[in-house]
Amino acid sequence: MIVGLLKESGNEQRIAFLPEIAARLVQQKVRVFVEKDAGLTAFQSNQLYEEAGAEIVSREEVLTKSDLLVQIGEPSPELVEQLGSDKIWLSQYNPLWNKNLVTQFLQKGITSFSMDSIPRTSRAQAMDVLSSMATVSGYKAVLEGASQLPNFFPMFMTAAGTIRPATVLVLGAGVAGLQAIAIARKLGAQVQAFDVRSAVKEEVMSLGARFVEVEGAKEDAAAGGYAVEQTEEFKQKQQQAINDHAAKADVVICTAQIPGRKAPVLLPKEAVERMKPGSVIVDLAASSGGNCELTQDNETVVHHGVKIIGQSNYPSLMPVDASKMYGKNVFNFLELLIADDGSLNLNFEDDIVAGTCITHQGEVLNSRVKSLFGELIDI
Amino acid sequence: MIVGLLKESGNEQRIAFLPEIAARLVQQKVRVFVEKDAGLTAFQSNQLYEEAGAEIVSREEVLTKSDLLVQIGEPSPELVEQLGSDKIWLSQYNPLWNKNLVTQFLQKGITSFSMDSIPRTSRAQAMDVLSSMATVSGYKAVLEGASQLPNFFPMFMTAAGTIRPATVLVLGAGVAGLQAIAIARKLGAQVQAFDVRSAVKEEVMSLGARFVEVEGAKEDAAAGGYAVEQTEEFKQKQQQAINDHAAKADVVICTAQIPGRKAPVLLPKEAVERMKPGSVIVDLAASSGGNCELTQDNETVVHHGVKIIGQSNYPSLMPVDASKMYGKNVFNFLELLIADDGSLNLNFEDDIVAGTCITHQGEVLNSRVKSLFGELIDI
Numbered sequence: 001m002i003v004g005l006l007k008e009s010g011n012e013q014r015i016a017f018l019p020e021i022a023a024r025l026v027q028q029k030v031r032v033f034v035e036k037d038a039g040l041t042a043f044q045s046n047q048l049y050e051e052a053g054a055e056i057v058s059r060e061e062v063l064t065k066s067d068l069l070v071q072i073g074e075p076s077p078e079l080v081e082q083l084g085s086d087k088i089w090l091s092q093y094n095p096l097w098n099k100n101l102v103t104q105f106l107q108k109g110i111t112s113f114s115m116d117s118i119p120r121t122s123r124a125q126a127m128d129v130l131s132s133m134a135t136v137s138g139y140k141a142v143l144e145g146a147s148q149l150p151n152f153f154p155m156f157m158t159a160a161g162t163i164r165p166a167t168v169l170v171l172g173a174g175v176a177g178l179q180a181i182a183i184a185r186k187l188g189a190q191v192q193a194f195d196v197r198s199a200v201k202e203e204v205m206s207l208g209a210r211f212v213e214v215e216g217a218k219e220d221a222a223a224g225g226y227a228v229e230q231t232e233e234f235k236q237k238q239q240q241a242i243n244d245h246a247a248k249a250d251v252v253i254c255t256a257q258i259p260g261r262k263a264p265v266l267l268p269k270e271a272v273e274r275m276k277p278g279s280v281i282v283d284l285a286a287s288s289g290g291n292c293e294l295t296q297d298n299e300t301v302v303h304h305g306v307k308i309i310g311q312s313n314y315p316s317l318m319p320v321d322a323s324k325m326y327g328k329n330v331f332n333f334l335e336l337l338i339a340d341d342g343s344l345n346l347n348f349e350d351d352i353v354a355g356t357c358i359t360h361q362g363e364v365l366n367s368r369v370k371s372l373f374g375e376l377i378d379i
Numbered sequence: 380m381i382v383g384l385l386k387e388s389g390n391e392q393r394i395a396f397l398p399e400i401a402a403r404l405v406q407q408k409v410r411v412f413v414e415k416d417a418g419l420t421a422f423q424s425n426q427l428y429e430e431a432g433a434e435i436v437s438r439e440e441v442l443t444k445s446d447l448l449v450q451i452g453e454p455s456p457e458l459v460e461q462l463g464s465d466k467i468w469l470s471q472y473n474p475l476w477n478k479n480l481v482t483q484f485l486q487k488g489i490t491s492f493s494m495d496s497i498p499r500t501s502r503a504q505a506m507d508v509l510s511s512m513a514t515v516s517g518y519k520a521v522l523e524g525a526s527q528l529p530n531f532f533p534m535f536m537t538a539a540g541t542i543r544p545a546t547v548l549v550l551g552a553g554v555a556g557l558q559a560i561a562i563a564r565k566l567g568a569q570v571q572a573f574d575v576r577s578a579v580k581e582e583v584m585s586l587g588a589r590f591v592e593v594e595g596a597k598e599d600a601a602a603g604g605y606a607v608e609q610t611e612e613f614k615q616k617q618q619q620a621i622n623d624h625a626a627k628a629d630v631v632i633c634t635a636q637i638p639g640r641k642a643p644v645l646l647p648k649e650a651v652e653r654m655k656p657g658s659v660i661v662d663l664a665a666s667s668g669g670n671c672e673l674t675q676d677n678e679t680v681v682h683h684g685v686k687i688i689g690q691s692n693y694p695s696l697m698p699v700d701a702s703k704m705y706g707k708n709v710f711n712f713l714e715l716l717i718a719d720d721g722s723l724n725l726n727f728e729d730d731i732v733a734g735t736c737i738t739h740q741g742e743v744l745n746s747r748v749k750s751l752f753g754e755l756i757d758i
Contacts, residue, residue, distance in 0.1 A: 013529075043529060043657040043684060125538035132539050136531075143526045150392075150422060150699035152518060154565075159504035160511050160707040163700055186533075186565050278422040278699055305422060320529035320657055321542055328539040 001344045002031040003334070004066025007038035007059065008073050013319040015042045016070045016091070017327030019052035024331055026053035029342025035062045042319035067344055068337070070330060077104060085109040088337075088344070090330070092116045092129055095358045095369045096260030097288075102369060105359040111346070112359045115329065117366050119355040127333040127352065131175045132325040133315045138179025138255065140314035141282040142168070145251035146187055148280045148307055154188025165190050169249040170209070171242065171266050171291055172256030173200040176284055180253045181207045192245055194266075195256075196230055196238070212245055214238045229258070242266055247274040254283040254291030260372055267292040269303075277305025286310030380723045381410045382713070383445025386417035386438065387452050392698040394421045395449045395470070396706030398431035403710055405432035408721025414441045421698035446723055447716070449709060456483060464488040467716075467723070469709070471495045471508055474737045474748045475639035476667075481748060484738040490725070491738045494708065496745050498734040506712040506731065510554045511704040512694045517558025517634065519693035520661040521547070524630035525566055527659045527686055533567025544569050548628040549588070550621065550645050550670055551635030552579040555663055559632045560586045571624055573645075574635075575609055575617070591624055593617045608637070621645055626653040633662040633670035639751055646671040648682075656684025665689030 003025055005016055015038055022032045032054035036046060046056045063069070063082055074093035080101070083089065089112040095102050105112040115129040125131070146153050149166060156163040168184040170177045173195040181204060184191045191209035195201075196218075201211045216234045230238070246252050246267060252275075257263050263285035272281070272294055283295040290296075294303050295310040302308070315322035336353050339345040348354045348365070357365040364370045382404055384395055394417055401411045411433035415425060425435045442448070442461055453472035459480065462468065468491040474481050484491040494508040504510070525532050528545060535542040547563040549556045552574040560583060563570045570588035574580075575597075580590045595613045609617070625631050625646060631654075636642050642664035651660070651673055662674040669675075673682050674689040681687070694701035715732050718724040727733045727744070736744040743749045 043655075126540075128538070132537060135535065135537065139531060139533075140526075143522060147519075147522045147526050150697055152515075152697070152700045154518075154562075156514065158511060158514065158704070159507070160704055160711065161505075163703065183533075183566070186567070187562070188565070276422075318529055318531070321531045322529075324542065325537070325539055332539065 001067040001338070001342060002033055002065055004033040004062035004069045005035060005038055005054075006062060006069060006071040007035045008041070008071055009076065010073065011316065012073050012313070013041040013316045014072055014323045014326060015039045015044060015319070016072050016323070017330050018042070018044055018320075018324050019048040019054070020324075021327040021331045022049055022054040023052035025334070025338075028335070028338050030338060031055070031342075033057050033062045033066050035059045042323045044323075068334075072326060074098060074101060077101070080104045080108065080110070083108065083110055087111075088346075089113065090115065090333075093358075095366065096372055102358060102364065106362055106364065109362050110359060111357065111361070113333075113356045114358050114366075115326075115333070115356070117356050117358060117368070118329075118333065119352055121351070124352050124355075127329045129326055129329045132329055133322065134175035134255075135179050136315040136318055136322045136325070137284050137312075138176035138181075138253075139183050140318055141176070141253045141255075141284055141311075142180050142183040142187065144309060144311070144314075145184075145253060145280050145282050148309065149250055150278045151250060152188075153184065166250040167192070167248060168251045168253065169194070169212075169242075169245050170253045170255065171195075172254065172285075173197075173204050174255060174257075177253070177255040178203060178207065180255065181209045184251075184253075185209065189251070192249070194238075194242060194245070212241055214241045239266075239268070239271075243268075243271040243274060246271045249275070250279050252279070252281045252292075254281065254285055254295075256291050257285050257288055260368070262289040263291055265289075265291065265293050269293050272306050272308070273304050275304075275306045279306045281306060281308045283308065283310050284312055284314070287312035380446040380717070380721060381412055381444055383412040383441035383448045384414060384417055384433070385441060385448060385450040386414045387420070387450055388455065389452065390695065391452050391692070392420040392695045393451055393702045393705060394418045394423060394698070395451050395702070396709050397421070397423055397699075397703050398427040398433070399703075400706040400710045401428055401433040402431035404713070404717075407714075407717050409713075409717060410434065410721075412436050412441045412445050414438045421702045423702075447713075451705060453477060453480060456480070459483045459487065459489070462487065462489055466490075467725075468492065469494065469712075472737075474745065475751055481737060481743065485741055485743065488741050489738060490736065490740070492712075492735045493737050493745075494705075494712070494735070496735050496737060496747070497708075497712065498731055500730070503731045503734075506708045508705055508708045511708055512701065513554035513634075514558050515694040515697055515701045515704070516663050516691075517555035517560075517632075518562050519697055520555070520632045520634075520663055520690075521559050521562040521566065523688060523690070523693075524563075524632060524659050524661050525568075527688070528629055529657045530629060531567075532563065545629040546571070546627060547630045547632065548573070548591075548621075548624050549632045549634065550574075551633065551664075552576075552583050553634060553636075556632070556634040557582060557586065559634065560588045563630075563632075564588065568630070571628070573617075573621060573624070591620055593620045618645075618647070618650075622647075622650040622653060625650045628654070629658055631658070631660045631671075633660065633664055633674075635670050636664050636667055639747070641668040642670055644668075644670065644672050648672050651685050651687070652683050654683075654685045658685045660685060660687045662687065662689050663691055663693070666691035
């Protein structure tokens with residue numbers, strides 16, 4: 001089969017896989033078509049892809065001749081409109097937020113996979129783009145916070161006196177949050193972390209951070225590692241604890257998200273107004289509404305001297321290693337779809353293939369997407 | 380006496396001392412006048428200075444009523460023109476580069492001190508603004524490099540494969556360079572450092588970096604800890620070594636400076652062209668010409684995909700802690716000038732007072748300034 005690698009649109013600087021992955025696909029007897037200049041924003045020249053055995057072709061040619069099309073971002077409706085019904089689409093297209101796109105794939109009969117729907121099982125870990133990209137986001141969020149803060153992160157004991165370490169509060173201790181904790185600790189900050197899932201307490205503490213505890217949280221082991229909605233009473237206690245800690249923090253890093261839902265507001269306006277002028281909030285949940293009430297997606301706003309940075313796509317700002325990780329995830333997934341002779345092998349008996357497949361021959365396969373709005377779709 | 384704290388001009392965001400230092404001066408029976416809004420860019424309100432016992436007054440009043448005027452940046456000729464000859468001026472005004480300013484102070488009979496001329500003795504360490512600000516610069520340079528690099532600094536071993544650590548090359552292992560090494564190491568990068576002074580090798584190695592050695596350097600213990608000019612032959616060998624290491628580096632941090640001279644060019648155009656696209660050069664020597672041939676002061680240029688950041692004033696971009704350190708240095712120095720009853724005590728028997736004083740009653744006191752152009756000045 002032919003795998004076609006598309007250039008991203010908008011501000012996205014990553015690419016779905018680097019030349020090293022193109023070479024591995026070629027080894028597996030797959031032909032790789034790469035859209036001309038697709039890798040430039042990630043510092044990967046056409047020549048590097050050619051040296052890896054890929055063919056540099058026009059966008060038109062990638063779209064018409066490839067069997068399987070790969071990119072990172074969600075496709076525009078115009079792009080999907082151009083695709084033949086025999087195509088297989090693979091990107092991270094956020095089906096839980098994109099009912100129109102799911103509908104369009106269904107109507108056209110296109111088989112579509114979304115990398116954000118990879119099951120969170122251990123066999124699928126090597127394909128989990130949410131985890132790998134969250135690693136990038138957690139790392140970059142700390143660098144951003146440290147760069148914007150008018151203070152040092154580490155403590156300094158100098159001839160001219162002592163500089164106190166910065167205090168960083170991390171909201172949500174998933175992959176991004178844990179990474180943020182680790183990097184903030186490496187830079188010498190004092191770190192506190194909050195999460196409704198008490199199971200993460202030990203991980204937080206093992207990284208050298210303090211765990212902010214609020215009694216009475218509801219937990220759900222069946223939620224696939226995500227946090228679940230909480231009661232009103234708990235939310236009030238939680239809010240008080242967060243507000244009190246935020247007031248003393250120099251940097252707050254927001255990472256709490258609930259899949260397919262608006263992100264929980266953990267940092268209301270009042271909490272921001274209690275923070276010190278010069279403090280910084282980095283909100284990784286910006287694209288799903290933000291954990292801070294004042295967050296604007298893709299913007300930096302200043303309120304009472306507190307800088308609030310709404311940035312959900314840090315991976316795009318670190319395009320080489322983010323593309324490297326994304327590409328390895330894609331390759332590990334594609335291996336499930338490639339037969340020994342390099343042809344396509346769509347084996348829906350495989351739980352990862354079935355779980356990641358959103359639409360196939362006019363049906364919604366992914367159970368989460370199906371339960372959210374699968375039956376509401378009228379095709 | 381009255382110490383007057385002036386608002387900085389231009390883009391400078393620091394202030395020469397924070398309210399905590401105002402309080403300590405007041406304790407020493409000194410009146411402190413603070414120009415209205417002087418602290419705002421460093422997140423210090425007028426109220427905070429008032430609570431510390433300082434008086435918030437107009438710029439006019441600070442300039443006319445204070446005995447000793449303090450700021451960080453060099454004064455404009457217009458400002459010096461306004462000053463009465465009885466005033467004492469204290470800032471970091473770079474007399475070795477500012478013959479006109481020195482001349483103006485001489486002509487007006489103003490007693491001027493420049494914080495960058497504090498002798499580099501151990502007693503003066505607590506007043507050494509070059510060291511404290513270099514600490515800030517080294518820290519910020521690494522954050523900048525890490526933020527701009529399209530790769531991680533640390534190594535990651537993830538389910539989806541291994542990410543190699545970044546390689547950072549630090550040119551010049553003075554205070555800024557050593558700080559940069561320490562922070563880059565904390566962030567998990569592999570670090571190499573180059574310096575013509577072999578005496579710093581052990582310090583470099585103790586921080587976990589590799590020392591790039593070039594045989595045959597000329598050293599001068601009398602140069603006050605600064606590097607000295609080298610022979611042509613040595614420079615060629617040195618250039619080859621630097622070029623080879625830069626070609627493999629992801630980030631190069633340039634910190635080499637020679638006081639009163641143009642910074643040495645250590646990274647010529649050819650070296651930049653051998654670097655990987657996406658690499659980053661942070662040049663702290665930008666304001667004195669830069670260690671990289673392509674550096675533009677206060678600008679970021681991209682050459683062959685390599686980003687070259689010319690920034691010599693990172694302390695201004697971290698104004699709270701930088702002002703805190705600068706202010707402690709200033710206070711420690713001012714203590715030498717304040718008598719028990721809070722009056723002015725200009726004791727030129729003190730080597731720090733004498734060494735830091737550039738002009739006094741129409742004469743150049745500082746020996747380095749005097750030897751550089753003291754006799755060329757015609758008043």
